[in-house]
Amino acid sequence: MANYKQYILVCGGTGCTSSGSNDIIDIFNEKLEKNNLNKDIQVVRTGCFGFCEQGPIVKVLPDNTFYVKVEEKDVEEIINEHVIKGRRVERLLYVEPEKNEKIEESPKMPFYKKQVRVALRNAGSINPEDINEYVANDGYIALAKALTEMSRDEVVKTVLDSGLRGRGGGGFPTGLKWNFAKKANGDIKYVICNADEGDPGAFMDRSVLEGDPHAVLEGMALAGYAIGASKGFIYIRAEYPLAVHRLEIAIKQAKELGFLGENIFGTDFSFDIEIRLGAGAFVCGEETALIHSIEGYRGEPTTKPPFPANSGLFNKPTLINNVETYANVAIIVLKGADWYRSFGTDKSPGTKVFALAGAINNVGLVEVPMGTTLSRSSYGNNFKRNCFCEIGGGIRNNGKFKAVQTGGPSGGCIPAAYLDTPIDFDNLMALGSMMGSGGMIVMDESTCMVDVSKFYLTFTVEESCGKCTPCRIGNVRLLETLEKITSGRGKPEDLEKLETLGKVIKDTSLCGLGQTAPNPILSTMHYFRNEYEAHVNERTCPAGACKNLIKFEIDPEKCVGCTACARVCPVEAIKGEIKKPHQIDQEKCIKCGACYATCRFGAITKS
Amino acid sequence: MAKIKSLEDLLKMKETAKKNLTIRNAANDENKIILKVAMGTCGIAAGAKETFNALVEEIAKKGLENVVVVQTGCMGYCHAEPTVEVNEVGKEPVLYGNIKANRASEIIEKHILNNELLQDSIIGETHQRAE
Numbered sequence: 001m002a003n004y005k006q007y008i009l010v011c012g013g014t015g016c017t018s019s020g021s022n023d024i025i026d027i028f029n030e031k032l033e034k035n036n037l038n039k040d041i042q043v044v045r046t047g048c049f050g051f052c053e054q055g056p057i058v059k060v061l062p063d064n065t066f067y068v069k070v071e072e073k074d075v076e077e078i079i080n081e082h083v084i085k086g087r088r089v090e091r092l093l094y095v096e097p098e099k100n101e102k103i104e105e106s107p108k109m110p111f112y113k114k115q116v117r118v119a120l121r122n123a124g125s126i127n128p129e130d131i132n133e134y135v136a137n138d139g140y141i142a143l144a145k146a147l148t149e150m151s152r153d154e155v156v157k158t159v160l161d162s163g164l165r166g167r168g169g170g171g172f173p174t175g176l177k178w179n180f181a182k183k184a185n186g187d188i189k190y191v192i193c194n195a196d197e198g199d200p201g202a203f204m205d206r207s208v209l210e211g212d213p214h215a216v217l218e219g220m221a222l223a224g225y226a227i228g229a230s231k232g233f234i235y236i237r238a239e240y241p242l243a244v245h246r247l248e249i250a251i252k253q254a255k256e257l258g259f260l261g262e263n264i265f266g267t268d269f270s271f272d273i274e275i276r277l278g279a280g281a282f283v284c285g286e287e288t289a290l291i292h293s294i295e296g297y298r299g300e301p302t303t304k305p306p307f308p309a310n311s312g313l314f315n316k317p318t319l320i321n322n323v324e325t326y327a328n329v330a331i332i333v334l335k336g337a338d339w340y341r342s343f344g345t346d347k348s349p350g351t352k353v354f355a356l357a358g359a360i361n362n363v364g365l366v367e368v369p370m371g372t373t374l375s376r377s378s379y380g381n382n383f384k385r386n387c388f389c390e391i392g393g394g395i396r397n398n399g400k401f402k403a404v405q406t407g408g409p410s411g412g413c414i415p416a417a418y419l420d421t422p423i424d425f426d427n428l429m430a431l432g433s434m435m436g437s438g439g440m441i442v443m444d445e446s447t448c449m450v451d452v453s454k455f456y457l458t459f460t461v462e463e464s465c466g467k468c469t470p471c472r473i474g475n476v477r478l479l480e481t482l483e484k485i486t487s488g489r490g491k492p493e494d495l496e497k498l499e500t501l502g503k504v505i506k507d508t509s510l511c512g513l514g515q516t517a518p519n520p521i522l523s524t525m526h527y528f529r530n531e532y533e534a535h536v537n538e539r540t541c542p543a544g545a546c547k548n549l550i551k552f553e554i555d556p557e558k559c560v561g562c563t564a565c566a567r568v569c570p571v572e573a574i575k576g577e578i579k580k581p582h583q584i585d586q587e588k589c590i591k592c593g594a595c596y597a598t599c600r601f602g603a604i605t606k607s
Numbered sequence: 608m609a610k611i612k613s614l615e616d617l618l619k620m621k622e623t624a625k626k627n628l629t630i631r632n633a634a635n636d637e638n639k640i641i642l643k644v645a646m647g648t649c650g651i652a653a654g655a656k657e658t659f660n661a662l663v664e665e666i667a668k669k670g671l672e673n674v675v676v677v678q679t680g681c682m683g684y685c686h687a688e689p690t691v692e693v694n695e696v697g698k699e700p701v702l703y704g705n706i707k708a709n710r711a712s713e714i715i716e717k718h719i720l721n722n723e724l725l726q727d728s729i730i731g732e733t734h735q736r737a738e
Contacts, residue, residue, distance in 0.1 A: 005663050005676065007631055061634040062675035063641070086646055086679035107635065125631070135617070136624035144614040257620075258610030266612040 013048030047211015123211025200409030219326030240342025407436025647681025
């Protein structure tokens with residue numbers, strides 16, 4: 001048994017891996033070996049720390065130093081300074097944007113201080129490829145206790161009492177779902193984990209799978225025991241290769257130790273898990289479509305009922321839950337329903353993982369108790385001081401908060417006036433948005449709400465499976481209308497058309513994808529109608545984002561003729577003699593804004 | 608790997624696995640006690656490495672979960688190496704000099720476990736640190 005004295009944890013999440021954390025690990029190992037330190041110091045590749053914006057992340061233990069944006073060339077300095085001489089490498093410490101202070105330890109960072117990590121309890125602190133580290137953190141104890149000390153009913157009751165609601169987005173009570181599946185008649189039953197995360201901007205499930213795969217396996221095994229299933233499938237998209245790889249390792253290790261397979265913990269309960277790769281179609285996140293895909297058919301949804309709990313995979317009773325839901329189960333069984341209820345709100349207990357993105361300083365993964373507000377009312381509407389923003393570190397470039405988009409293509413935008421709303425399933429619904437998978441995209445004043453709707457609708461149109469007419473044709477018509485409006489050809493009656501058609505699509509689509517597709521339009525029209533009106537009535541884009549509606553002009557009074565704008569213009573649309581006012585040829589201008597960003601004299605106007 | 612067939616076996620496995628992670632778990636402990644061992648050239652020459660290892664082993668032996676050993680640069684007391692500084696939450700750091708490996712157990716036994724200072728080994732503060 002090696003007795004390490006120091007640990008270097010390197011984030012091995014997809015974000016940090018893509019910015020080179022694997023190479024960093026290799027160089028660390030190589031240099032430690034060269035310095036004869038490899039027996040004293042262990043390099044651990046962990047799951048996502050959540051602080052993706054600042055990656056690659058390197059954390060040194062036991063002194064808990066948190067280094068951000070580490071590059072290959074920094075490794076030597078970390079070893080020479082920190083490891084050998086015990087001095088922190090100042091320049092690699094995280095700088096808190098608001099106070100411009102360097103922060104050395106992660107627990108002191110606002111990003112971590114406000115978080116409560118339940119589903120992400122192990123992500124970023126254990127090596128996900130080593131089952132020992134999961135076991136050291138109470139892994140599989142819940143399963144052992146459930147199998148040897150609890151009846152199936154007791155397990156279901158614990159989940160029911162905890163008030164856990166499905167983290168896939170709809171928020172259906174998990175315990176109720178388990179109860180239906182348990183009561184369903186069938187000789188064979190299945191458990192499915194829905195890991196077909198595909199929302200633009202969402203990566204919670206991926207991070208859970210990458211950072212703590214055993215938590216999901218244990219949750220599934222508990223579900224299997226509770227409902228009487230002996231077989232589980234994880235449906236995961238093939239475009240998550242790292243998550244798939246870690247799951248494969250985790251399943252293998254769990255089987256070797258007997259946590260999966262025949263007669264688990266010496267009981268008569270047997271449970272096995274297989275991975276099924278999906279091709280990455282958004283509609284396959286719909287449970288009926290997902291089931292068809294596992295069966296080998298096209299991933300198209302069917303109407304419910306029958307619900308999968310009664311007739312699902314191969315027409316057998318099937319329990320299907322999301323990754324994050326399963327990741328919560330083991331700790332609930334271990335610590336009890338009351339413990340779980342001590343977080344969150346009455347109707348939405350527990351915590352929720354959000355993928356925080358957009359015009360915010362600390363982009364990344366955060367887990368907060370349900371009911372956390374976007375803003376803390378005592379501070380007023382100053383977004384810089386509110387709770388999410390304390391984690392998020394404020395709006396990027398000192399911008400002004402405009403709206404937050406939640407729930408991805410199924411959700412909507414929430415304006416500044418509702419920043420005090422505690423975020424949970426029901427409140428988001430009441431605001432015309434949705435929890436969805438938990439994507440949270442913060443937008444500043446430079447974002448055009450019509451353009452945002454167009455972005456999401458483009459996504460849904462591309463991802464529609466085409467089975468039902470409202471979704472296949474209706475959404476295309478919506479998109480065409482939005483394109484008309486953003487290009488300056490919209491008419492006032494188009495707004496009514498958007499609303500009417502949007503409502504029809506919501507009411508008549510076959511599955512959740514179609515039923516929620518118009519949400520981005522409807523919610524932005526509700527809160528930002530003036531922006532839509534400006535587009536159709538005045539042919540302007542107040543945010544200055546819709547290219548066809550903006551015009552760049554040079555104020556001859558202010559122009560000194562420095563030629564800087566002409567030099568950056570990619571299409572040579574700016575002409576003029578040196579030291580004399582320049583002009584922009586509107587015909588040639590592609591509205592890229594390069595001249596606007598370059599001019600140091602404020603001579604170029606955008607309207 | 609042998610199959611784990613009972614909750615007891617699993618708990619045993621957990622204990623072993625946890626021991627390997629003690630230092631890592633302690634890093635997040637709010638009440639952790641930090642033992643800083645000066646590891647400048649002078650410290651290492653005087654045997655600070657052995658002291659460091661002995662401290663780590665002693666902590667593991669006693670099963671202390673909130674005590675971590677960290678190495679630092681030279682603290683400037685080259686004449687009294689190896690030096691060990693004990694940092695407890697809410698208390699002034701205590702600096703000991705001439706702590707060879709064989710005295711590691713003394714620090715753990717007396718200072719950490721019994722709150723008793725090793726009077727004859729304390730180095731008086733001779734300077735102030737800029738914070």
